[in-house]
Amino acid sequence: MLKTHDCGALTKDSIGQTVTLAGWVHAIRNHGGVLFIDLRDRSGIVQTVYSTPDTLKTAAAFSLEYVIQVEGVVRQRPQGTANDDLTTGAIEILANKTTLLNPATPSPFSIADKTIEAAEETRLKYRFLDLRRAKMQRAIRTRHEFVYAVREFMNKEGFWEIETPILTKSTPEGARDFLVPCRLHPGTFYALPQSPQIFKQILMASGMERYFQIARAFRDEDLRADRQPEHTQIDIEMSFVEKEDVFALVERMLGHTLGKVFAVKLPERFPRTTYQEIMDKYQSDKPDLRYPDILRRKFDDVFAKTGFKVFAAALAEGRSIYALTMPQAAEKISRSELDRSVATAKEMGAKGLAWIKFDGKGLESPIERFLSPEEKTAITERSRPGDILFFCTEDAPLTEKILNTLSKRLVEVLAIKPVTDLTLTWVTDFPLLEYNKEESRYQATHNPFTAPHAQDIPLLKTDPTKALSHQYDLVINGMEMGSGSIRNHRRQVQEELLGLMGHSKAQIEDRFGWLLSALEHGAPPHGGIALGVDRLVASFLGETSIREVIAFPKTQKGACPLSAAPSTVEDAQLKEVGLRLR
Numbered sequence: 272m273l274k275t276h277d278c279g280a281l282t283k284d285s286i287g288q289t290v291t292l293a294g295w296v297h298a299i300r301n302h303g304g305v306l307f308i309d310l311r312d313r314s315g316i317v318q319t320v321y322s323t324p325d326t327l328k329t330a331a332a333f334s335l336e337y338v339i340q341v342e343g344v345v346r347q348r349p350q351g352t353a354n355d356d357l358t359t360g361a362i363e364i365l366a367n368k369t370t371l372l373n374p375a376t377p378s379p380f381s382i383a384d385k386t387i388e389a390a391e392e393t394r395l396k397y398r399f400l401d402l403r404r405a406k407m408q409r410a411i412r413t414r415h416e417f418v419y420a421v422r423e424f425m426n427k428e429g430f431w432e433i434e435t436p437i438l439t440k441s442t443p444e445g446a447r448d449f450l451v452p453c454r455l456h457p458g459t460f461y462a463l464p465q466s467p468q469i470f471k472q473i474l475m476a477s478g479m480e481r482y483f484q485i486a487r488a489f490r491d492e493d494l495r496a497d498r499q500p501e502h503t504q505i506d507i508e509m510s511f512v513e514k515e516d517v518f519a520l521v522e523r524m525l526g527h528t529l530g531k532v533f534a535v536k537l538p539e540r541f542p543r544t545t546y547q548e549i550m551d552k553y554q555s556d557k558p559d560l561r562y563p564d565i566l567r568r569k570f571d572d573v574f575a576k577t578g579f580k581v582f583a584a585a586l587a588e589g590r591s592i593y594a595l596t597m598p599q600a601a602e603k604i605s606r607s608e609l610d611r612s613v614a615t616a617k618e619m620g621a622k623g624l625a626w627i628k629f630d631g632k633g634l635e636s637p638i639e640r641f642l643s644p645e646e647k648t649a650i651t652e653r654s655r656p657g658d659i660l661f662f663c664t665e666d667a668p669l670t671e672k673i674l675n676t677l678s679k680r681l682v683e684v685l686a687i688k689p690v691t692d693l694t695l696t697w698v699t700d701f702p703l704l705e706y707n708k709e710e711s712r713y714q715a716t717h718n719p720f721t722a723p724h725a726q727d728i729p730l731l732k733t734d735p736t737k738a739l740s741h742q743y744d745l746v747i748n749g750m751e752m753g754s755g756s757i758r759n760h761r762r763q764v765q766e767e768l769l770g771l772m773g774h775s776k777a778q779i780e781d782r783f784g785w786l787l788s789a790l791e792h793g794a795p796p797h798g799g800i801a802l803g804v805d806r807l808v809a810s811f812l813g814e815t816s817i818r819e820v821i822a823f824p825k826t827q828k829g830a831c832p833l834s835a836a837p838s839t840v841e842d843a844q845l846k847e848v849g850l851r852l853r
């Protein structure tokens with residue numbers, strides 16, 4: 272090794288020792304007859320001192336981020352110069368020799384500053400510099416520690432880590448596939464896995480019983496705020512289980528690993544709620560239950576006969592009227608904040624946003640004069656003094672987005688205190704299917720391989736959207752951190768479901784024949800889950816973007832500024848795989 276010690280590891284115990292260190296020039300202070308360099312490696316920073324003519328001359332030529340080697344003696348810092356912010360702050364290295372290992376051109380942003388001003392694009396283009404910053408080093412190390420703890424735990428629980436192919440056949444999880452042309456069979460394509468779903472189920476049919484994988488999943492989606500075209504998941508599948516067995520495993524696993532890495536204490540058992548219960552109360556299957564008093568409710572019944580044109584038109588056009596209710600807000604909220612909320616909704620595509628304040632006695636609202644006495648009474652009965660209600664009448668997905676955005680901002684602006692720091696909830700019993708009007712077919716609400724409740728199987732023939740399923744989500748602080756289900760382990764039910772989802776007999780054979788064949792050869796009952804590594808680590812580190820915990824993330828437009836991917840390829844390469852661009 273070019274070094275005998277790590278910079279950050281030296282303490283008073285090392286005083287008197289001769290050490291060789293190597294690392295980056297983090298800061299330089301030149302006082303003429305004596306020069307100080309803060310030397311950094313991944314373990315931390317230590318102060319090195321140059322005062323002999325030789326070392327002074329060499330060190331004076333160094334600049335920030337030069338890679339150097341320093342040989343010297345550890346000594347106590349002179350009285351009054353100790354730095355309590357550094358673990359090595361009591362000592363320094365008196366250099367007797369220093370060597371330049373590699374110079375560095377000036378960095379486009381500071382590595383040493385705690386906060387960074389550079390645009391994200393610049394940070395990603397020079398990710399090797401960005402990753403040298405203390406905050407990023409911590410994020411990457413923490414991610415490693417978490418994943419390592421997961422592996423340790425799963426191994427102890429008898430799970431085998433099994434790799435599944437990256438070059439594979441399309442596994443529909445509701446997103447578009449990334450395709451890879453196959454040179455050896457012109458005109459054919461591999462798909463990158465949207466998840467290892469079919470393979471992990473086939474592993475259960477193969478008698479593996481307990482599988483896990485730190486798996487990469489690829490989804491060619493339109494990029495939303497914090498999505499990446501590839502993400503990492505803790506992918507799990509177990510044989511001979513019911514959903515409570517999966518829940519218990521995940522509760523133990525997260526309790527152990529998050530406890531170890533983030534020093535948080537999780538409840539031994541996370542609360543469970545059904546999809547129906549949570550939708551009735553919050554109009555969302557992932558409400559942020561740290562704020563249980565923030566409600567989202569449907570008001571269609573109140574306005575069924577309304578004379579207010581905007582609401583009447585929405586109902587006539589088949590849309591619903593949702594209200595976001597913020598507690599203890601009526602007095603605190605300013606006129607300009609109300610205007611800002613309306614403007615935000617409009618920027619996001621809403622035609623408008625109505626608000627109503629309830630002070631305990633009467634209602635105040637720009638739409639008050641359009642409301643009938645009965646409507647006012649109904650709203651009053653459903654409100655608590657101090658509530659403010661925001662009404663949105665866009666189609667359901669846009670309404671959900673708008674209300675999410677508003678509620679996040681208002682929590683901050685109104686300084687609404689969370690009831691608790693951490694909420695973990697299992698949401699169970701999702702509907703199995705929803706109807707896709709445009710394509711005149713049913714589609715899985717989550718995963719096409721989820722099992723319906725046994726007693727609901729007859730509904731598949733009569734009223735399929737009424738059937739409930741063994742699909743579950745894990746929601747932490749309003750974020751979906753995991754999703755899984757008990758699967759169909761019998762061929763016949765799975766085949767019937769795929770038929771309902773609009774696949775013809777021939778398509779079923781072509782797309783899913785390999786899974787169905789495994790099911791009919793004695794597949795055990797099985798189920799599993801996938802938990803998002805990027806999201807878990809980001810959330811417990813208090814980061815709002817998963818890009819902060821991924822070494823080489825893509826931008827929001829799906830590009831990698833460092834490698835400049837995606838990029839065009841040579842004609843010759845296209846020709847080899849039998850492709851011509853349109």
Ligand code: ASP
Pocket residue numbers: 444465466467468488507718754755756799800801
């Ligand atoms: N395959 C699912 C997903 O990636 C997870 C699961 O059901 O196990 O979301």
